[in-house]
Amino acid sequence: MLDSLFTAAAYLGEGANIAYLLLGVAVGILFGSIPGLGGATAIALLLPLTFGMQPEQAIILMGGIMGAVSIGGSVSAILLNTPGTAPNAATCIDGYPLTRQGKAGVAIGAAATASSIGGIISLGILVAMLPVAKSIVLLFGPPAFFMLAVLGLTSLTVASSNLLRGLISACVGLFIGFIGYDDIGGTERYTGGIEFLWDGVSIVPLLIGLFAIAEMMNLYRTGGPITDRATGESVEVVGTPEGIRSVFANPRTLFSGAAIGTTIGMIPGVGGVVASFLSYSFVAQTSRDNQHFGSGDVRGVIAPEAANNAKDGGALIPTLAFGIPGSAEMAIFLGVLILHGIDPGPMLLIEREATILMLVLALLGATIISGLLILIGARYLARIAHIDSMVLIPSVITVSLVGAYSLHNTIGDVFVAVFFGLVGYFMIRADYPRITLIIAFVLSGLMERNFIQSMIMFEGNWLRMFGDVTTLVLFVLTLLALSIPLVRYLRKMRAA
Amino acid sequence: MFTLFRSRYADLVIAVLLFIIAGVATWTAYSYSRASGLFPIFTGWLFLALTGLEIAVQVRKPGHSGADIESGSTRRGMLVELGGPIWLGFLLLVVYIAGFLVAIPLFLFLFLYLAAERTVIRSAVFAILATVLIYGVFAGLLEYRLFAGVLFDT
Numbered sequence: 186m187l188d189s190l191f192t193a194a195a196y197l198g199e200g201a202n203i204a205y206l207l208l209g210v211a212v213g214i215l216f217g218s219i220p221g222l223g224g225a226t227a228i229a230l231l232l233p234l235t236f237g238m239q240p241e242q243a244i245i246l247m248g249g250i251m252g253a254v255s256i257g258g259s260v261s262a263i264l265l266n267t268p269g270t271a272p273n274a275a276t277c278i279d280g281y282p283l284t285r286q287g288k289a290g291v292a293i294g295a296a297a298t299a300s301s302i303g304g305i306i307s308l309g310i311l312v313a314m315l316p317v318a319k320s321i322v323l324l325f326g327p328p329a330f331f332m333l334a335v336l337g338l339t340s341l342t343v344a345s346s347n348l349l350r351g352l353i354s355a356c357v358g359l360f361i362g363f364i365g366y367d368d369i370g371g372t373e374r375y376t377g378g379i380e381f382l383w384d385g386v387s388i389v390p391l392l393i394g395l396f397a398i399a400e401m402m403n404l405y406r407t408g409g410p411i412t413d414r415a416t417g418e419s420v421e422v423v424g425t426p427e428g429i430r431s432v433f434a435n436p437r438t439l440f441s442g443a444a445i446g447t448t449i450g451m452i453p454g455v456g457g458v459v460a461s462f463l464s465y466s467f468v469a470q471t472s473r474d475n476q477h478f479g480s481g482d483v484r485g486v487i488a489p490e491a492a493n494n495a496k497d498g499g500a501l502i503p504t505l506a507f508g509i510p511g512s513a514e515m516a517i518f519l520g521v522l523i524l525h526g527i528d529p530g531p532m533l534l535i536e537r538e539a540t541i542l543m544l545v546l547a548l549l550g551a552t553i554i555s556g557l558l559i560l561i562g563a564r565y566l567a568r569i570a571h572i573d574s575m576v577l578i579p580s581v582i583t584v585s586l587v588g589a590y591s592l593h594n595t596i597g598d599v600f601v602a603v604f605f606g607l608v609g610y611f612m613i614r615a616d617y618p619r620i621t622l623i624i625a626f627v628l629s630g631l632m633e634r635n636f637i638q639s640m641i642m643f644e645g646n647w648l649r650m651f652g653d654v655t656t657l658v659l660f661v662l663t664l665l666a667l668s669i670p671l672v673r674y675l676r677k678m679r680a681a
Numbered sequence: 682m683f684t685l686f687r688s689r690y691a692d693l694v695i696a697v698l699l700f701i702i703a704g705v706a707t708w709t710a711y712s713y714s715r716a717s718g719l720f721p722i723f724t725g726w727l728f729l730a731l732t733g734l735e736i737a738v739q740v741r742k743p744g745h746s747g748a749d750i751e752s753g754s755t756r757r758g759m760l761v762e763l764g765g766p767i768w769l770g771f772l773l774l775v776v777y778i779a780g781f782l783v784a785i786p787l788f789l790f791l792f793l794y795l796a797a798e799r800t801v802i803r804s805a806v807f808a809i810l811a812t813v814l815i816y817g818v819f820a821g822l823l824e825y826r827l828f829a830g831v832l833f834d835t
Contacts, residue, residue, distance in 0.1 A: 237823055349735055353699060356728035360706050363721050370717025375709065402765030405796075575797030580811060582769065583785050586776060587815055591825040596777060599828070603773045607766055614762075615695050633720040640719065 209249015217257025252551025272457030279485025294428020307498025362629025399609025442491030450499025780830030
């Protein structure tokens with residue numbers, strides 16, 4: 186592993202690769218600090234720029250974005266009481282009261298430091314777990330892999346706002362994944378005779394449509410400036426050294442946040458919002474002198490920010506080891522890997538150790554660099570959130586369409602991006618979760634392959650799948666995940 | 682305010698539409714070879730069951746009264762709701778006919794002037810600068826060949 190680490194570090198240290206990392210960090214901070222955009226949109230939008238790059242360079246660019254987004258989101262949460270990304274919402278609870286007390290610098294110093302250290306801790310856990318993950322992954326046969334994908338999809342759906350609609354979206358995603366020529370059966374499926382669809386729906390226009398274009402159309406509907414809170418100009422950002430010191434003065438808060446974030450990140454679908462709020466409530470409930478939580482306690486900034494950035498390290502474990510993404514960002518990142526000919530899953534851990542370590546180093550670098558940049562330029566970043574959405578919308582839409590076209594130089598991809606932009610917009614409006622659609626689409630190939638292999642192994646008798654202990658355990662976990670909303674509903678009924 | 686997706690029976694209509702799609706997709710899957718159709722058929726029945734359940738939920742749900750629709754704001758609400766898709770459709774049409782080089786500045790200018798209510802000069806300057814930037818990055822720096830439109834594509 187040490188050899189791979191040095192190889193990765195040497196590659197990352199090359200001039201052009203550092204430039205890609207810095208570009209990723211800049212885009213990550215920018216998209217993180219503008220409420221409503223976030224990491225998924227940033228990665229989808231920058232994806233076309235990576236077509237001509239080496240796979241490793243694309244990974245560095247994406248690592249830069251992923252490492253910087255959550256830190257960027259903390260700035261608008263603290264200064265404007267408007268979370269840049271959804272998981273930053275927990276930071277508003279104590280971050281904004283600190284700003285109102287004239288301690289914006291303390292909050293930003295604490296957020297940037299906690300976020301950076303939280304990210305570093307989770308990446309350490311990721312590196313430590315990789316050798317273990319390697320041996321665990323090899324225990325999984327086709328039935329277990331199929332059931333693991335079902336579990337990932339189910340737990341993600343349970344975490345979404347509407348279980349039934351989440352499952353319906355997942356079915357739609359699977360069917361979109363079926364489109365094209367099927368290598369196993371030698372049949373052309375769901376193409377409607379359109380030659381362009383023989384290769385299937387490409388992930389790039391699909392992502393651009395569902396995330397970048399759909400978000401912009403929704404922004405068009407809401408209109409106006411993205412936030413109308415007091416401008417960053419009027420906020421004094423002083424006291425950052427005190428904020429940095431406060432993180433080291435509260436190691437328990439920091440480590441509990443990082444541990445909660447990493448653990449939650451590993452569970453598909455639970456995501457950053459749960460991680461940051463869980464971390465916040467854990468610290469608020471278990472700390473002594475907790476009467477100031479909610480009215481400007483710096484520990485209320487440290488805990489969610491450490492958890493928020495730590496979740497990425499945890500989320501990379503199922504993404505890289507099993508090819509099962511746990512969030513929209515990870516699904517898009519998986520798309521980047523597939524686009525560049527890197528197949529996530531067991532062989533990735535064995536054959537491309539240096540590539541994974543480079544991603545870890547890129548995330549590490551991005552976390553540290555973005556933390557430093559936030560400490561320096563927080564007050565200027567707060568102004569970004571005041572961009573008029575009516576200027577942002579046409580710019581993002583035109584770049585999206587050009588990006589969709591660039592993949593294969595075909596206008597068909599532009600039509601696909603527009604079609605899924607409309608689908609995504611209607612899904613937002615009708616409250617159908619997009620994330621389950623995209624993850625089902627990404628998983629459709631893996632699920633079908635393992636399903637068919639299992640059927641061949643057990644001569645068509647699918648009940649024999651449960652003879653395998655791992656499969657049975659995963660099936661029970663799937664049932665447990667599905668029962669959560671039911672239990673919640675029954676409890677609510679009993680309470681009523 | 683009027684919103685298309687909160688209007689009467691919207692949820693039910695969407696559920697029925699999805700049920701029909703699920704039915705067609707499942708029925709189509711039976712026409713494929715055994716290996717190609719196996720998983721789509723499995724998924725299709727699941728899809729049908731879920732959309733059927735959603736229809737049942739929507740039918741039993743109270744409140745399909747349409748009381749949230751204020752008739753006076755219907756037209757304006759409709760425009761706001763469908764404005765994004767209309768602009769997107771316009772851009773796609775111009776891209777298809779005249780290519781990106783014409784579509785990008787035209788779309789940016791019209792959007793800023795009409796939707797964002799910027800002045801003619803500010804809209805034009807922004808449109809030109811943004812087009813130069815997009816072409817600079819994609820065509821210049823990354824050397825991608827951008828679509829010239831069916832009118833100009835040779």
